[in-house]
Each structure stands twice: as structure tokens, then as C-alpha cells.
Amino acid sequence: MKVNFDGSVQNNSAAGGYIIRDWRGMVLKLGAAYYGNTSIIMAEGNALRDGIQAVIATGYCKLDIEGDNMIIIKVLQGTATVP
Numbered sequence: 001m002k003v004n005f006d007g008s009v010q011n012n013s014a015a016g017g018y019i020i021r022d023w024r025g026m027v028l029k030l031g032a033a034y035y036g037n038t039s040i041i042m043a044e045g046n047a048l049r050d051g052i053q054a055v056i057a058t059g060y061c062k063l064d065i066e067g068d069n070m071i072i073i074k075v076l077q078g079t080a081t082v083p
Contacts, residue, residue: 001028002064003051007035007043014038016047020055029054041083044069 002023007016017032031050035043048067055063067073074080 001055001060002066003055004066005044005047005051006067007040007047009040009043012037014043016043018047018051020051041071044072048072
């Protein structure tokens with residue numbers, strides 16, 4: 001499974017979403033949520049959390065994660081600490 005996540009903040013309103021694909025690139029599940037007044041790092045982190053929870057709920061245990069927030073990616077890789 002592969003989960004791609006992203007977040008967005010505009011006018012102090014944050015939202016994020018995820019998409020889960022199988023090894024062929026077929027979309028299995030997607031989701032989006034409004035996170036209120038928060039930072040981009042929180043919006044992206046919440047979107048990743050929601051995506052991982054959706055994968056776990058389907059029973060899959062192997063997962064590739066893709067996102068464009070370098071802070072979150074480095075934290076997941078263990079090369080940075082949570083800000």
C-alpha cells in the first residue's frame with residue numbers, strides 16, 4: 001500500500017487529505033478533513049495520521065508513505081526530531 005498525504009492552510013484555515021493506492025496505482029481509499037485554525041505542519045501531520053489510520057483499519061501492514069513536507073519525512077526517517 002502507498003499513502004500520499006498533503007495539507008493546506010489558507011486564511012488561518014487548515015485542511016488535509018490522503019489517498020491510498022495499491023501496488024498497481026489503483027485508488028483504494030481517500031479522505032479529506034478540515035482541521036480548523038492550525039499550522040501547516042499540524043495539517044500535514046493530521047493528514048498523514050488519518051491516512052495511516054485508514055490503512056490500519058483495512059488490515060494492511062506494509063506501507064509506503066509519500067508527502068512533500070520535508071520536516072515530517074525527516075522525522076519519519078529518524079533524521080530529525082518533532083518540532
